[in-house]
Amino acid sequence: MxxxxxxxxxxxxxxxxxxxxxxxxxxxxxxxxxxxxxxxDYDPKRGEGKFDKVDIGDRLDVKMAAEGHSIANLKCASCHKYTDEKLVGPGWSGVTKKHEPHWIMNFITNPDPMIDKDPELQAQLELCLVRMPNQNLSDDDARKILEFMRQNDGAQ
Known part of the structure; x- marks a missing residue:
């Protein structure tokens, strides 16, 4: 055996x-x-996608963050930890401090073109060895995940 x-x-x-x-x-x-x-033509500060600006407001939307946490647990947690620890993909801690909201939204909703064009994401791919799959999230779900990421990074 x-x-x-x-x-x-x-x-x-x-x-x-x-x-x-x-x-x-x-x-x-x-x-x-x-x-x-x-x-x-690729702008590494904007990413690749339809979002040019995402209005996150002055305060955290706690209800939206809770919904984003539920979606992230379902779609993202199998590859990402919410700390800085790498699982399959990189940890999420500090991501909202490193990237603009529209970049995050563009990456969540449009990962393939960004991975193909962004040198930083290509370097991340070299470390993780697995491309982030397109989860086919709606814009609304991606926005909720962004709000959860903000909460995870200490936004109030």
């Missing part, structure tokens, strides 16, 4: 390594696209 488990584990590891090398080959062949005009 132990031998069977070892064989299965080795098979999984081989599969994971081979699919990772295929992904790296795909990434290296698509690298010339990063020199396209759209990449040079």
């Amino acid at each position: 132990k031998k069977l488990l070892v064989v299965i584990a080795m098979g999984i590891m081989l599969y994971a390594c081979s699919s990772n090398s295929n992904q790296q080959q795909t990434s290296s062949t698509s690298a010339p696209e990063s020199d396209s005009p759209t990449t040079s």
